[in-house]
Amino acid sequence: MTLQQLKYVVTVAEKGTLSDAAKELFISQPALTKAIKELEDEMNIRIFSRTNKGVIVSREGDRFLGYARQVLEQTNLLEEEYKKGNKITRRFSVSTQHYSFAVNAFVDVIKKFGENKYDFTLRETQTNEIIEDVSKRKSEIGILYTSGANKNVIEKMIKRNNLKFIELFTAKPHVFISFNHPLAKKESISLEDLKEYPYLSFEQGDYNSFYFSEEILSTLDRDKNVKVRDRATLFNLAVGLNGYTVSTGIISKELNGENIIAKPLEVDEYMKVGIIMQKNIELSVYGKVYVEALKEHLKYTEIP
Numbered sequence: 001m002t003l004q005q006l007k008y009v010v011t012v013a014e015k016g017t018l019s020d021a022a023k024e025l026f027i028s029q030p031a032l033t034k035a036i037k038e039l040e041d042e043m044n045i046r047i048f049s050r051t052n053k054g055v056i057v058s059r060e061g062d063r064f065l066g067y068a069r070q071v072l073e074q075t076n077l078l079e080e081e082y083k084k085g086n087k088i089t090r091r092f093s094v095s096t097q098h099y100s101f102a103v104n105a106f107v108d109v110i111k112k113f114g115e116n117k118y119d120f121t122l123r124e125t126q127t128n129e130i131i132e133d134v135s136k137r138k139s140e141i142g143i144l145y146t147s148g149a150n151k152n153v154i155e156k157m158i159k160r161n162n163l164k165f166i167e168l169f170t171a172k173p174h175v176f177i178s179f180n181h182p183l184a185k186k187e188s189i190s191l192e193d194l195k196e197y198p199y200l201s202f203e204q205g206d207y208n209s210f211y212f213s214e215e216i217l218s219t220l221d222r223d224k225n226v227k228v229r230d231r232a233t234l235f236n237l238a239v240g241l242n243g244y245t246v247s248t249g250i251i252s253k254e255l256n257g258e259n260i261i262a263k264p265l266e267v268d269e270y271m272k273v274g275i276i277m278q279k280n281i282e283l284s285v286y287g288k289v290y291v292e293a294l295k296e297h298l299k300y301t302e303i304p
Helices: 003-015 018-025 029-043 059-082 100-113 127-135 151-160 231-241 285-299
Strands: 048-051 054-057 090-096 118-124 141-146 163-171 174-178 199-202 225-228 245-247 260-264 271-278
Touching (some): 003 018, 003 054, 018 029, 054 059, 059 090, 090 127, 090 285, 100 285, 127 151, 127 271, 141 151, 163 285, 174 231, 199 231, 199 245, 225 231
Parallel strands (some): 090 118, 090 141
Antiparallel strands (some): 048 054, 141 271, 163 271, 174 245
8 A cells, every 4th residue: 555545545536536536646547547446455445436427435435535534644744844845735624614713713724834835625514514524534623513402413423433522612692684684773682583584594415404503493493494505695695685594693794794793692592612623633733723723713702
């Protein structure tokens, strides 16, 4: 087994087809296929299943790729530390629910490490994918919340994937609405106040149960529901439809503009927001700087 072979299989998994991976790696497709077959034979596993549309990662291949990414990350760090003359491509990924402080901290990491070559990824994605990304080492760090309603399910998934949850802060639920919403002048908002307005939430794909919802209190029955995939769309609908969503109350005017405000929601609940990471693996230098950047942003943020 060689580092080159590990790079090959990780690239194939990312690209989804052998032809696209071969182009990315600047080798012929037959040579790539041969290298992967030799690795599979040596390790006595089948990493990929071939289909007419491309390749599909097998269950045992999924696990193998997690280890492969880990080895490549550590190799990259070693080269960066000791090959002083070489410009190493810095790689770092975060998967998160839609939190402005997560974006701001990511910007800080790029500013600190982005003077040379880098390949950084920030995924604002679905809750299940966050856990899956960190489990498979597609991302080093994930950011999500637990509450009284989803805690047992989320914690079981975290434990099953050999991850750990480290709390960043606890917040009371808030409603995000437009600054000119009919309820905008109220000091706090009740669920009864919200009944006539559209409820906006982030779509969770195949895992659209309330346990994976990014919005707390998702089990409540609402007459008007709109699901979206990205932050900008959600806030545009909040302005255009007098819609609302429920989150921590932490909002960034730099990222979200002046149009969106947060109001306390009159419920007896909480949101514990934290990071998830591999249980037995130390964070890379990028991961450590990112976590410190998160804490720094939150230090100067009034937690509702």
